[in-house]
Amino acid sequence: VCRGLIKNGERQDEESVGGRRRTEALRHLCKMNPSQALRVRGMVVEECHLPGLGVALTLDHTKNEASDDGVSDLVCFVSGLLLGTNAKVRTWFGTFIRNGQQRKRDNISSVLWQMRRQLLLELMGILPTVRSTHIVEEADVDMEPNVSVYSGLKEEHVVKASALLRLYCALMGIAGLKPTDEEAEQLLQLMTSRPPATPAGVRFVSLSFCMLLAFSTLVSTPEQEQLMVMWLSWMIKEEAYFESISGVSASFGEMLLLVAMYFHSNQLSAIIDLVCSTLGMKIVIKPSSLSRMKTIFTQEIFTEQVVTAHAVRVPVTGNLSANITGFLPIHCIYQLLKSRSFTKHKVSIKDWIYRQLCETTTPLHPQLLPLIDVYINSILTPASKSNPEATNQPVTEQEILNVFQGLSGGENTRLAQRYSITTQLLVLYYVLSYEEALLANTKILGMCE
Incomplete structure (x- = not known):
């Protein structure tokens, strides 16, 4: 009987007197046999008919279940309809919400109003x-x-x-x-x-x-x-x-x-x-x-100062490679280095860059070489002529040597080698680029002194 009533029912039951009566009849049938209520609700979703009935049965079920701190059946049911993978169900239920709002808002008898009231009570309860x-x-x-x-x-x-x-x-x-x-x-x-x-x-x-x-x-x-x-x-x-x-x-x-x-x-x-x-x-x-x-x-x-201070506290990306897409902390640091924010606000970025270089793997992430280049520039070139001390700290000699530990040969080579070949190549690139930039900037640095 229930399947027949649902199959021949309206797509939007609250739009007509007949739809509302059909929903009311099915609601009373389910009250007579509560164990079948959720099965009937399943038929409603399957046929995409009578959305008001689906919500009404859930409201009846919510009233009967013991109140606990878990997520209620109403929240689970409506979330499933709107966030599930079935686009037909999502559109059908979205239409029910939109149509329901176009009618008088204070219509306390409407199922949509009852649903909103129940959700609000749940929200206020926590x-x-x-x-x-x-x-x-x-x-x-x-x-x-x-x-x-x-x-x-x-x-x-x-x-x-x-x-x-x-x-x-x-x-x-x-x-x-x-x-x-x-x-x-x-x-x-x-x-x-x-x-x-x-x-x-x-x-x-x-x-x-x-x-x-x-x-x-x-x-x-x-x-x-x-x-x-x-x-x-x-x-x-x-x-x-x-x-x-x-x-x-x-x-x-x-x-x-x-x-x-x-x-x-x-x-x-x-x-x-x-x-x-x-x-x-x-x-x-x-x-x-x-x-x-x-x-x-x-x-x-x-403000820019807060962003700069905050940036150095953001964790580096583990095993950074070209396979990791999207906007990453390295993009933030690159932009801030480029705009000389770290030197402007006297924030040390050297440790963060070193940690990120140590957390790299193949294939090489496209942002790593530009990061090293802009970092070297910020070490050697002052942010302004008026403030020649405004430069970043370079990576220390000991930190560079640490990356290459274990490459001298011998039987313990494999045990001692902690860093990937990617890290070692990047640090080598940093050393060579630094030396090249230092030679190119010697004249400018001499003038600044």
């Missing part, structure tokens, strides 16, 4: 409600006293919080959901909460940060902007601690630096690609929507 006084102290003196500031997110809620953030991203970015003021406010409070230093906490912070970039309209008032700036400042401050405690090397610090570099060089499309890959979904983000974030980043949070 929000930390303790006001954190030390956060308020960190803010500007003129900050409004009534700004609601949430503090630590409980460890048992972090995975659920990440699942909710991804679901709201999918609802807004894929299904076109326009959040109400209440939804936007509560989402922002969750995104700017502070999780514990665990791998899941690192993931949550990365998702929150990308969501702020993707949906900048969630920040609409000066108070909300202040909350976001404080949270971003906290991210910068806590990045090293999170990395050491959680044991995750690719932490959000690297992402912050990449985004800051992209903003400084105006590569907005690269930021959009980074956001989509981190969220794990392809959503449309207009470059113009990033303009306010760009101003905040480049002028308030990540």
Whole structure:
């Protein structure tokens, strides 16, 4: 009976009286035999008919299941529809969301309204409600006293919080959901909460940060902007601690630096690609929507001096080769070396470059030789005539010798040789290029002295 009703049902059940009656009948049948409810829901998705019924059955099931700290069935079901591989299902459910919003918003009887209410209640259920006084102290003196500031997110809620953030991203970015003021406010409070230093906490912070970039309209008032700036400042401050405690090397610090570099060089499309890959979904983000974030980043949070100081703390890429594509820390360092930021702000970059040269393999990454060339130039050529001391430190003689240890022959050669042939060739290239540049610059250096 249920299969027949679904197979002959409407693609969008909330659009007509008949569709709503059909959904109501099936909902009552499932209440009579709850064990079949999830099977009926499976038929709904299989046929791409009656999306309201699928959500209604999930809501009924959510009410019956014991409340725990895990990800709810509603979040899993809707996320599966929007983030699954089936494009037909995604379009069908996206249409249900879009059509539902066009009708009167206050229609409490609509399934879409009930779904949104339930998701909001779940979100508010995991929000930390303790006001954190030390956060308020960190803010500007003129900050409004009534700004609601949430503090630590409980460890048992972090995975659920990440699942909710991804679901709201999918609802807004894929299904076109326009959040109400209440939804936007509560989402922002969750995104700017502070999780514990665990791998899941690192993931949550990365998702929150990308969501702020993707949906900048969630920040609409000066108070909300202040909350976001404080949270971003906290991210910068806590990045090293999170990395050491959680044991995750690719932490959000690297992402912050990449985004800051992209903003400084105006590569907005690269930021959009980074956001989509981190969220794990392809959503449309207009470059113009990033303009306010760009101003905040480049002028308030990540000035060139902060970027430079932060860059040397970003881990080098392990086993760097041409097989590793995309924007890497080496690109950041190259740009900063080229613009003489390290010498300008008196930040030593020598150790980072040496560590990266030691972490290389074949095939050679195309950015390595330009990096060495621009580094040598920054060692020998002062940043300006007025400041002849403004140069980078060269790699020490001992560091160069260390790379070639074990090449003198003998039975222990294989044991002693720690560095790859790629590293040794790069260091040899550095030594030869350095000597060549030194000879070419002798005249200029003499004039400077």
